[in-house]
Amino acid sequence: MTKILHLDSSPRGQHSVSGRLAGEFIGAWQAAHPDDEVVYRNLGRNPISHIDESWIMAAFTPPAQHTPDLTAAIQLSNVLIEELLECDRYVFSIPMYNLSVPSVFKAYIDQIVRVNCTFKVTENGYEGLVNGKKMLVITARGGIYADNSPMADFDFQAPYLRAIFNLIGVTDISFIHADGLSMGEEARDRRLNRVQDEISALLESW
């Protein structure tokens, strides 16, 4: 049995393109793999807290020395990291906001990227501790940032996600970009048709 972590990060519910596509992927996946388990969080509708001073103190203090306040401050991070490590595959739907990820998803990243929990620092640099996972990111974007397009250099979303998840050890990452959504109905329909094909192909090969 495979355990999948499914995170949505748009606040737009049924109007969210990224959320709809990820939901379709998960639905089709579950139909083909009924024994698999899906753990779901909607970060867009139920944002998690940002890290704060107590969180940082807790993360850099050995657990045996935690005061009740520090234990409480790091509790959500413990839950999210345990969930991340327990799951085998990740399906994340992430809109592009201001050329990057929505702040709710950044808040999630800040909670799970934690020294000696999801990565460690060695003489050779960072070593990821989240190994053997597969990750699918479905983005939704108003513009187009494909390689060689005029806006390619402005994509701070996919390169950032690849870098930060590589750092914690997740290297098998697939991206599906529902892009060009604000570029007229015809372009939007054309891009969404192409995305449906990409999703169908990935359902076979993932």
Ligand SMILES: Cc1cc2nc3c(=O)[nH]c(=O)nc-3n(C[C@H](O)[C@H](O)[C@H](O)COP(=O)(O)O)c2cc1C
């Ligand atoms: C606050 C905000 C910022 C956005 N910034 C960008 C952007 O920088 N680049 C872009 O291509 N689209 C941008 N968009 C458009 C969204 O990526 C697009 O509407 C997408 O469909 C949102 O995802 P969702 O449909 O899953 O909610 C932005 C939208 C919002 C609401």
